[in-house]
């Protein structure tokens with residue numbers, strides 16, 4: 001009997017924090033039609049002509065701040081996660097790790113699976129909440145490659161796991177050491193998305209962003225809405241820690257460009273909280289399963305400094321799922337169920 005293939009895919013990171021590698025990474029990432037979802041000609045002009053040349057040197061500096069002896073934290077933790085999952089699943093399974101952009105590539109991971117004659121492939125994009133730009137892009141890339149094989153094996157995809165019980169418990173476990181009740185406000189800061197992409201994902205055509213708060217409650221109609229799934233994850237973590245509704249805020253970080261992204265923006269929420277006299281904030285980033293540039297730099301350094309300038313005292317990040325055994329159990333559970 002062949003082994004059952006499991007492909008874990010995270011977003012990707014540059015091969016090094018040097019400008020040429022960051023340029024290569026941003027180019028591949030932002031030329032993805034699901035990320036910068038505008039006509040190909042305009043995307044090429046915008047990405048290759050403006051964003052990549054201007055952004056790469058700045059982004060490289062940021063990557064240098066988080067790069068350590070283990071390299072990029074995102075890749076480092078992803079490798080550990082894959083190794084721990086392989087260890088727990090045992091010989092019956094063959095686990096591969098891939099990154100949607102740069103290395104290890106999805107192509108090489110699937111080539112390895114093909115060479116090992118796996119009898120099936122289960123793909124788990126490592127994004128708790130579904131977005132076309134993340135999960136959708138991974139699914140499309142895998143289908144493009146496997147779709148060309150002469151023998152297409154049984155293949156399945158995890159679409160989202162925003163309400164996974166063990167994921168919720170892991171974030172809560174990680175927060176307990178900070179005593180959440182001692183903070184003035186808890187923030188759930190998710191990666192942002194252009195509002196346009198939220199609307200495009202609404203196949204009903206009449207739900208997302210049609211009324212105030214329509215994307216902040218998860219229902220049968222909007223069950224694939226990124227914003228609604230983010231709000232739901234936050235609600236479940238807050239319930240696990242007995243955080244009252246008024247004590248927490250959901251917000252969205254990492255905006256790129258001038259068009260509207262999903263709101264409220266984390267930077268605006270920081271301003272409001274500072275104006276209310278809040279001094280100490282505890283911040284979860286539950287769109288990420290591993291610490292990365294967006295948690296270690298954007299939240300800890302950038303938002304930390306911004307909040308202090310506004311009169312605040314502390315922004316404390318809750319570590320991501322990283323190598324927490326319960327999170328590994330969560331992945332194993334997704335594979336087995």
Ligand SMILES: C=CC1=C(C)c2cc3[nH]c(cc4nc(cc5[nH]c(cc1n2)c(C)c5CCC(=O)O)C(CCC(=O)O)=C4C)c(C)c3C=C
Nearest residue numbers: 011012013035059074127131133134191256287292293294
């Ligand atoms: C949660 C999943 C992610 C979604 C959805 C997502 C959408 C998205 N991102 C950009 C632009 C950038 N993102 C960048 C970094 C980055 N993004 C994610 C995850 C999602 N992005 C992660 C995990 C990371 C960090 C990777 C790491 O190496 O640590 C960057 C690069 C950094 C920078 O230059 O600011 C960009 C650019 C867009 C445009 C988008 C949706 C349209």
Ligand SMILES: [Fe+2]
Nearest residue numbers: 011191254294
């Ligand atoms: Fe991103």
Ligand SMILES: [Fe+2]
Nearest residue numbers: 208215222225
């Ligand atoms: Fe929505």
